[in-house]
Amino acid sequence: MAGLTPRYVLRRLGMFVLTVWLGATIIFIIPRLAPGDPVAAMVSRLMAQAGYIENSAEIIAAWRARFGLDGPIWVQYLAYLRNMVMLDMGYSLSSFPSQVDEMIADALPWTVGLLSVSTLLSFLIGNTIGALMGWPRVPAWIRALLPTTLTFTSIPFFMLGILLVYVFAYELRWFPPTGAYGRGLSPGWNWPFIKSLAQHGVLPVMSIVVTSMGFWALGMRGMIITNQGEDYMILAEAKGLRPSRVFLQYGIRNSILPQVTALALSLGGIAGGSTLVEYIFAYPGMGYLLYQGIVNTDYTLIQGIVFMLILGTATAVLILDLLLPILDPRISYER
Amino acid sequence: MSVTLSHQIGERRPAGTENVVLEVHNLKVYYTTPTGDVRAVDDVSFEIREGEIVGLVGESGCGKTTTAMAILRLVQSPGRIVGGQILLDGQDLVRLNERELREIRWTRISLIPQGAMNSLNPVMRIKDQIGDAIETHEGRLPRKELQERILKLLAMVGLPSRVYHMYPHELSGGMKQRVCIAMAIVLNPTLVIADEPTSALDVVVQRVVGETLLEVKNRLGVSMILIGHDMGLMAQLVDRIAVMYAGRLVELSDVYSLFKEPLHPYTQLLIESIPSIKERKPLKLTEGLTHDLRNPPPGCIFQLRCPHVTDKCREVVPPLLEVQPHRRVACHLYYDV
């Protein structure tokens, strides 16, 4: 069996670069195919607010130059690629002179914190429920009760979010309704801030976990049940192994593999944020930023966020490619 | 020929000279289906003596695997043991609870499964799959001791020591089969059940695996139930043959007499249809005449295909009786009950 070879790592890195480059190119092309000129649109919006603006044609030209929209398309493209490599995403169209990368840098940690915690929790709880639902040795009454925990999966999570805010924030006043941390606290490694962060996180995390764990549970249940009929499961029992060992080392160990792939992909998608949840809870993350970008037709901002999403997904796939052969010996580092 | 009922295996006690390790009495295993019970094993009785290999033959679907799994108490749902006794050194396995069963499995009875290709856990190394059987029953062992033991075992079935660290997908079919054989004897069980250990292998590898089994038997003196349809292989390996047809045992005999003079009409057809190199023989068994296992006809199970069928065969179930020394057959041709 071949271990992790430099050749394999290089090839995976190559795939990574190729994916990101293709993604970046597509988000460069698409806005330029769309009808309308974002700069002109912005200036006319300003005019609508301020009444009349002098020299609007010159202003438009100056701004086009400022945003690098005046050169031939391939010059724009090369400049764009160079900027993307340096994670320089230019100025935000709607909140000039803010830099898009700074706005993203401000929002990303909140989203990553919120979504990684809720995705991992959902994965753990969902898979546990699913595995127990599929395992014949679990007492029948437990297996009958488990599906009730998945009732909320059928509710759209923004609805659940609104419900949670109403019940726990406004009626019971257990948790704050919006924001990522209390007013007047400064982010840092101090106890009041961390406590406030956790309190603010409970409702959004809950709304995501409760509505998404059904996805994991059903997948896991299906895998466990399919796995039951495998010859190696019967042999494991014939060997007289303890049920816990048969369950974990033979059942779960084989059923978890496709789940891990799905987990990696959802972790990769975190960079895009969860727009609805962040909007409902006014959580200052990527989803909220994306919402603002769309509302204000802020192309550079949208581009930046989508680019982060591509980067995140490609990174997740890269890590998955490096890890999977360790989890599943049948996948070799050769291919 | 006339024989009294007391010779029926159900009432026969071990003679004392030969040690019986396993006695199966009137075993019934049914599969529940929406249209009625499938009687996969129906009133089957036989015994296995110390150090002998008994072949269990019969066409596909006659209940061989179900019999084997019943002995291990591993009949898969919707199947269930409906009746009978399975005595291992006098202890009835049918009455044991889960924990007691776990102690007996592998230490006393082990299995070489029908699908050796898929019987190894794809994400565990061979050493761990053999090791967990040892450590479950004997407790934690020093790493060195465990390794030595597994390596010795692999050598015994003719596998190179590199197999120790390998994963199942890195082995050929024959190698996997031999890993399964090695695994089955690791705890020195009293009885090994080998379910078609050579089907799905090419002829050369079949021979090698067959020889491995024989070697194992000779060196360890274990008793074995060898399931298969390959009469040629049976002739080489086994001491006695049990012939099953549609869930019932129709003949049980020492291998020499059975090949020389098969008694039951089904056995006769089975022997006649063994292909030989010199002449091509047509398969005598007519397809499609077998009954539905859910709804067996009254009387003999073989009546629809039997060339010698009489009225009695359609009414009275022929019991498995000893009609010659060491030969039992379930057929009205040989007795008058």
Ligand SMILES: Nc1ncnc2c1ncn2[C@@H]1O[C@H](COP(=O)(O)OP(=O)(O)OP(=O)(O)O)[C@@H](O)[C@H]1O
């Ligand atoms: N899950 C099940 N549900 C219903 N019937 C079943 C089930 N499993 C097996 N059977 C029936 O039980 C009978 C015996 O099956 P078994 O697997 O013991 O046959 P076998 O002699 O081992 O055949 P083969 O030589 O093909 O391995 C068959 O007729 C089969 O149709």
Ligand SMILES: [Mg+2]
């Ligand atoms: Mg079978």
